[in-house]
Amino acid sequence: MGTNDMPPVKLKGVGDGFWITVDPQAPEETIEEQLTLLFQRLRHLAINARITLDMGGATGCDELVTRLTAFLKETFQVGVVTLPPEKRSIPVERTRQRDLSRGWKHHRSDVLMLRGRVRSGQKIESRKHIVIMGNVNPGAEILAGGHVIVLGQLRGRVHAGISEDETATVVALEFRPTHVQIGGVAAAGLDSAGNGKAEIAVVEKGRIVVQSYLESNLFDALPWPEVM
């Protein structure tokens, strides 16, 4: 899948609808062009048709799927667009069974866990994740190789994912840092007072985005508890 000699879009009739295989590597305009060619040939058959959009097992193309779905619905009035049913994977099943039987005991997670107040001028550094039960005062610094979790007010400087890890996150019960950096992406702090909600900072499209931790549901989509 995804090889160059394959067409970026293939269409196949299945039962009560159509199965479209898309190569997510191809440019989006090419995909839309090819889709237009194929669906124009279908004419009225496309209207209200049930479409299965197969991205060839590729992950992380949710946004492309959303756009293509909208494109198909608007341009050709197709009916329901779904993703292909998930296939079972034997290796995945095996690792999850191991997690269950051993109660995750065979995993190691590197966390520096502290409690107390971090004061101005104090600098906490770790190559691992950092969890602080307490407040981080203005003028304090937290530097973590991984994620940073502050169960309290975060009002100092924070740098998560020091070794250019932009998947790192910063979570605080009250997120008011003077400066926040994740991997190589930095942002100045916000002046606003905390809204009393836990917040999480992540890197999205090269920018730091801060959102309500509970409302973002960032990790609910993970199918299985993962070790960080």
Next chain:
Amino acid sequence: MEGRIIVVTSGKGGVGKTTATASIGAALALEGKRVAVIDMDIGLRNLDVVLGLENRIVFNIVDVVNGKCKLRQAAIRDRRIENLFLIPASQSDNKDILTPAGVERVGRLLKKEFDYVLMDSPAGIERGFENSIASADEAVVICTPDVSSVRDADRVIGLLYARSITPKLVVNRIVPEMVAKGDMLSHEDVIDVLSVPLVGLVPMDQQVVISSNVGLPLVMQNDSTAGQAFRRIARRLNGESDLPIQVPSHKKGMWGMLTRKFGKK
């Protein structure tokens, strides 16, 4: 019984360390304790002026630490308040002339001689600060309700904890009117960040400027609100830990205006 050495510090300059040292020292002496106040701000001495003793200086703390004179020769006795002594700073040296070890040695002598020794620390966290805390048993951190003072006090508190000294907090120069309008941090905001035991709240008081200039201890003036606050702080330091902390407030409305008018004569 051995005396206690209390360092008065703040990190930031100009927040009232010297005034607090003079006032608390004088108040403790008025309570009947034998008190020495020591100016550790070598090169920028002020405590002698605030106490009105600048004309009587012969020796200073540098002479004591370097063995040029005896402790008793350098301690200037206050003629108005019994049991209050000042050991002034040297005006011609700089902070590097003293070492923490030297101060610690003199600290042991001071403890035998006095019930309370108050060290007036210089601003900053360098040598002068380290000299001041070298022999301290306790610390009083002075903080004004503004963001930069809180930040510096926080740093100093961290450094004191690193030497296993538990600081006590004084919030100085509170203007209740500004706090009520939201233009000034309240003492709760300050404590929220610093989270150390509070030992007193001192209101802004014009009397402080006057008494510093004329060299008359603030606590001897009964109409000074700041002086009264410092007297209560001294009592709390002297063991009356259950003395309730008074929050400076402003009287509002007709009744307040009337009492203020008639109260002043």
